[in-house]
């Protein structure tokens with residue numbers, strides 16, 4: 544079914560749904576005549592042309608892609624009614640859909656019990672986890688790594704929690720000895736583990752953190768805003784086995800708007816122990832007047848939340864269940880694409896692989912003798928791909944500390960404080976089929992910048 548047909552199905556349903564109520568005449572105020580509307584939409588779409596082609600397989604930059612058609616039509620269906628999941632009365636149907644989605648996510652994480660809800664994104668979802676961490680242990684530290692998402696530090700400041708950054712290995716994963724040294728010396732309430740860092744997709748050693756937890760008793764929050772959907776492969780792919788240990792964690796964040804095919808505005812927070820509800824609970828007699836059971840509006844920091852996001856997620860999970868055969872297939876394509884690209888880069892002379900990818904982000908750079916040359920080449924190559932009519936290639940850049948870089952590439956001279964390298968998110972299922980084309984384009988631009996450097 545085409546997107547157009549799917550959209551029409553939704554529009555037909557909506558017309559019928561509205562038709563159940565007595566006729567009324569819409570107010571003339573607010574009616575737009577066709578010409579004005581056409582004009583506005585014409586201008587708007589013209590403005591929207593100024594975008595990178597996130598949909599295209601030659602876009603191998605940031606974690607961006609348009610939503611799946613099923614998510615889009617699911618969202619549209621919800622949005623036409625526009626329920627608000629802040630309360631049962633605001634979104635009777637979508638509140639149920641949201642709960643079903645959360646139950647599916649909880650099952651994927653292996654949570655025996657759960658409490659959770661959708662949020663506007665990973666940042667807000669993490670904020671809730673950190674806020675609960677602070678409420679549980681007001682005087683103890685929240686610990687995260689120097690490669691954790693930059694919002695953890697901000698959010699800890701916001702909630703005025705004591706917080707500490709532990710260092711990471713050159714590969715970007717938590718230095719477990721540094722963590723151990725800190726928890727031995729200081730009271731730690733919660734450790735934030737990142738499964739899939741945003742910059743390179745590095746997986747913190749969750750199992751070792753859990754071993755320390757046995758001894759020190761801190762809580763474990765896992766930020767897998769980006770990597771969480773790889774849990775669909777935990778049982779079938781040994782590289783993803785770490786996700787099996789989510790079952791032992793206190794809270795988890797996942798972003799359906801990253802790897803879950805959803806449009807922006809959809810993150811999720813899940814707690815394993817439903818009793819954290821008592822931390823949120825506030826008696827709000829006006830809004831929640833006729834709901835007996837505790838509902839999602841009562842356990843969220845945000846008030847208004849789009850029921851449409853729940854509708855979109857529900858429809859997407861119905862089409863792509865959280866199993867190796869469902870969503871897992873899509874994640875596997877991404878993972879395979881990254882492995883293939885890394886292999887191709889490793890065997891090329893023009894490019895050097897920075898890190899072996901742990902998920903689907905590949906980091907690499909144009910081969911060079913020193914960090915200044917590498918940075919210059921990276922920037923030139925980035926621009927060359929971006930501005931090419933014949934060989935468009937959309938890459939992303941990543942700044943790496945020279946010391947971290949040097950630990951991985953001891954033969955390269957260091958003559959800058961940081962080095963800029965290339966970063967490619969292989970998140971679209973099409974990527975796996977176009978690795979040779981991506982390499983061709985990389986070679987083409989590597990040659991182009993070398994030639995222009997000679998002129």
Ligand SMILES: *Cc1c(COP(=O)(O)O)cnc(C)c1O
Nearest residue numbers: 664665666692741766768769798
């Ligand atoms: C993207 C990301 C976040 C922030 O999530 P938003 O949805 O952008 O607010 C937090 N943590 C990790 C690991 C992420 O990848």
